[in-house]
Amino acid sequence: MKIKRQPTVSDVARLAGVGTTTVSRVINGGERVSPETFAAVTRAIGELDFVPNMAARVLKGEQSKTIGLIVPSIADPFFANCAEVVQTIARSYGCLVAVCVTGNEASLELENIDSLCRRVDGILIAPSNSSSKSLNARLSSLSIPVVYFDQPLSGTHISGVMTNNYESSRAITNHLLQHGYERILCIGGEADFYTMRERIRGYTGAMKAAKKALSVDTAPHIRSKEETAEVLIRHLAGRRPPQAIYCLKNTTTIHTYDILQQLGVRVPQQVALAGHDDFLLASSLRPSVTVVRQPVEEIGRTAARLLFERLSRLPEKVAAKPGVGTKTVHLESHLVIRASCGCREAEPAESIPSFRLRNVGPPSTRSRRGTGAAVRGSATTDKGKAH
Amino acid sequence: MKIKRQPTVSDVARLAGVGTTTVSRVINGGERVSPETFAAVTRAIGELDFVPNMAARVLKGEQSKTIGLIVPSIADPFFANCAEVVQTIARSYGCLVAVCVTGNEASLELENIDSLCRRVDGILIAPSNSSSKSLNARLSSLSIPVVYFDQPLSGTHISGVMTNNYESSRAITNHLLQHGYERILCIGGEADFYTMRERIRGYTGAMKAAKKALSVDTAPHIRSKEETAEVLIRHLAGRRPPQAIYCLKNTTTIHTYDILQQLGVRVPQQVALAGHDDFLLASSLRPSVTVVRQPVEEIGRTAARLLFERLSRLPEKVAAKPGVGTKTVHLESHLVIRASCGCREAEPAESIPSFRLRNVGPPSTRSRRGTGAAVRGSATTDKGKAH
DNA sequence: CTGTTAGCGCATTCAT
């Protein structure tokens, strides 16, 4: 089998009996080309299965038609969903998405930026450490547009999208307070993350306003389930155990839920539970888990839009001019009130006809009345993805 | 602020007082360069913050240092985890990963291949339709190596990695049979996927061997929770309702679990449940869910290894020679026996010290004895990712 | 409307 070299513009030009410029023009929309020539060239392109060489285009100063996406982890559902949306939007612009994961390591972050900056048209980043000086410096000096999301980038004139962690954290804490809980434990989360600090601030704000004693435990870094268990047990076994637990993030909530199960602690009767960040199955657990939900898809979409907006209105290479058209979009998270906070189990998302198994005893009857409480959120969709 | 053009080899050469060739040599390892010159050039590179232009390299026929990853969905935990591993390995080779999602649409798949083939060194793909002629044709004609995973590519001489869906499906069906269930319902899954067909075949094989009546229901496509509910209710309300349910995939299992909860059907007392593909929280639910678990990380790792193996031993452009060094790696899934199948709740993964809440009644005592049954699997790690 | 020409930044002969 002979190695078939990829056809080039010259090949097409020769076959079509025209010059390379004409071919180039056809490729790029066919301005100033006669219909006949256009047709001829198009035919030649089809015959040769010609695909323009991106590398050459990039070399000519064109766009690479690729954007970079830097995230701590692509396995994290939050970022995975963001990535999916970003990818979809990017494709609508004919762009590829190069995904880089950093594992929250600053060095990897910088390394990724370096390897991306010369090969992509723009960068979307969820910074691990938003206050890192070197990160900000590196990003600011880039000649391509950068958009951050999830965690802010301080001190630079870069666009981004954020959710209001402070507000939503305050709201969920208030919700717990309204249930009458006085001792609310706040756990989990790397406290050196901006978002985490904001959430803690929200919790603190609500507690102070209600004149309740604070009880934050983020020491040192609650990462593993074991660490979470240790912290939980320490508090639960104390003289004045918490009446409610507010978990600062996803995994902590899940771990906490699991541990409480194993400990035989009834939720919410003995201890109420609420968490930041929704998760798949949060609505399927019994009790279902009350959470703050971030508008994941919207975050990804907005960030991508912000980037392509800047990308498209670059007259030439005026792109990098900092501070021009820069903005931060704030998106709203909202409460998804379910059962773990003490509210009654909400009405099932879809109504299932009443039903009775034939050959077994009558199933336990479930209350189907909706809660009259201040339910500001709706039930999760828990949209599953096919595999 | 002046637009600082990115420095080039010539800039470095001038500053270092050498020729561009020397700079190039230094960049590529520094063969045949005197130590002094090497040092000088290195210093110049550092001063200018020089980063070689990938596009130019690619244009010169070098590798693009980018690989393509084509998956149905990156939001799907299975593919997200694969992607994470792939990305990590790719970086160890200095490669970027361009992720493309197809949403299981054949046209998008082809489109993605076209847009990738000229810009990447190799492609990793989880085909949506493994028997598509046009897909196979397009992939075969590519001049870059291709590795498939999850779903096989038939008729081409392309490497790939698969798990044995047939065997694992048979094993889990047998496990249910050993519990004494005779009427086992098999639901969910797009039956036109190779993996799904294999799983159904495994179920069928086990049932036939046990001389039990088949009960497969995949019609038409069980996608939404509503459809799943409809199918479930139809069977449960029948004269001879199933004693166990085997779900062919992730989302179906989750939906089924949820629906059974809502129906008030007790699992496993009234109906046992088992599913293909593990999921986060499967071990945290009560009852925990028995599943077949695929070695996700290993799949991703193996696929990536396969690709880079071919990539590295390309003397020049002999890469595409089909059938050379081609192989399919088979990985084993295994059963993770939990409670929903009827086995007793397994011992908690980590032992938590016995514990008693101070100001409330004694928690229900949980049996902590392990099951003596044929537990071939271990408890999930449910490794959470930071966010 | 169309063709000719000159680089984009780099690796690479082939000289020295």
Added chain:
DNA sequence: ATGAATGCGCTAACAG
């Protein structure tokens, strides 16, 4: 051990 020259495929002047 080093450098000058060449071309990868494409697009953007600049003629015609």
